[in-house]
Amino acid sequence: MNLANLISLARLFAVPLIVWLILTGSMGLAFWTFVVAALSDAADGFIAKRFNQATVLGGYLDPLADKALLVSVYVTLGEAGTIDLWLVILVVFRDVMIIGGALLFRLLTRSLTMRPLMVSKINTVAQLTLAGVALGAQGLDLDVGGLVVGLTYVVAATTLISGIAYVVGWARRAAGMEPTP
Secondary structure, eight states, rough: OOHHHHHHHHHHHHHHHHHHHHHHHHHHHHHHHHHHHHHHHHHHHHHHHHTOOHHHHHHHHHHHHHHHHHHHHHHHHTTTSOHHHHHHHHHHHHHHHHHHHHHHHHHHHHHOOOOOOOOHHHHHHHHHHHHHHHHHHHHHOOOHHHHHHHHHHHHHHHHHHHHHHHHHHHHHHHHSOOOOO
């Protein structure tokens, strides 16, 4: 267990705390805890690459921590009425589709190499930004209504594009495995 993996693990363990803080109305503390968790995503990646700490465990732990953080925060903010429910459904559906597709592909091929697409990285940054702005608006009493609306559409667009890109990629790889008649 190296430093990069410990940071990813800490992000994963921060998820229940952030959800609890949101549900109990401690939005200021939820905001700051979320900011630290979001920044840890960049930190663990930087450390893994810069100090040659990339591991197989980290390759699974980092995206798991990202998905747990984003899905949990989006569902909780959706329930609180802070983020539109249609966007919550879209974000959760995309992640379920990606995880389901990955599991199915692994089952069919006995192998799976997950390399995040650039649009997926952009989507993660957009999702983190929207959640942070929404939490900051409530926790720090900021007026960011127009920014939240704009970010909502950016997140929706990148979520759709990213989800479609993964499905198309897996379909092409699966088609290459099928015998031709």
